[in-house]
Amino acid sequence: MLRVVNNEIEIHETPLEKVVVNFPELSIYFDDINENRWKIVFKPFQGVKLTTIDCFDVNSLLIDGVYKKFILEDTESKWIQTLKQELKLNDDTADFMNKSHHYIFPFQDNIIEIIAWGNYIITLDEQNG
Numbered sequence: 001m002l003r004v005v006n007n008e009i010e011i012h013e014t015p016l017e018k019v020v021v022n023f024p025e026l027s028i029y030f031d032d033i034n035e036n037r038w039k040i041v042f043k044p045f046q047g048v049k050l051t052t053i054d055c056f057d058v059n060s061l062l063i064d065g066v067y068k069k070f071i072l073e074d075t076e077s078k079w080i081q082t083l084k085q086e087l088k089l090n091d092d093t094a095d096f097m098n099k100s101h102h103y104i105f106p107f108q109d110n111i112i113e114i115i116a117w118g119n120y121i122i123t124l125d126e127q128n129g
Contacts, residue, residue: 002063005071005103006121009038013069017107019050026114028105029124033069037124040071042116046083046100049113056111061104069106077102080115 015030025043032038061067084097096117103119105112 001075002061002068002072002104003075004063004068005073007070009071009121011069011071011105011107013108015107017105017110017112019048019112021048026116028112028114030105030107038121039124040119040121042103042114042119045114045116046097047079047113047115049079049111051111051113053107053109053111058106058111061106061111067106072104072106074102074104077115079113083115 010033012031012033012035015032018029020027020029024045025041026045026048027039027041029037029039058067061072063072080097080100080102083100087094087097099117100115101118103114103116105114
């Protein structure tokens with residue numbers, strides 16, 4: 001089941017997305033519909049997928065029949081279940097995947113998915129003080 005993480009930040013039609021990995025965190029920069037620049041930081045993250053929209057079933061991102069241009073979360077993630085199964089095989093006492101969430105960014109040309117414990121969002125104006 002999909003849910004909108006933050007309905008106050010609608011992703012711009014041309015978001016100019018940028019992904020930066022600096023272990024143990026991953027940051028995504030993008031523009032909203034008002035052309036404000038945002039940075040969302042995931043820390044720690046357990047996985048990331050970048051898929052061209054041409055190879056992604058965008059119908060799977062419909063909420064009540066509508067394609068939402070917001071940060072989404074898959075609350076019944078098959079990907080998280082797969083990672084949990086693999087973790088169990090590698091370390092049957094580890095349970096850190098129980099804290100993980102599956103976030104989805106439906107950008108114009110790409111879909112970016114992240115598995116992470118949590119995130120925080122800032123505007124670049126806030127970051128630069």
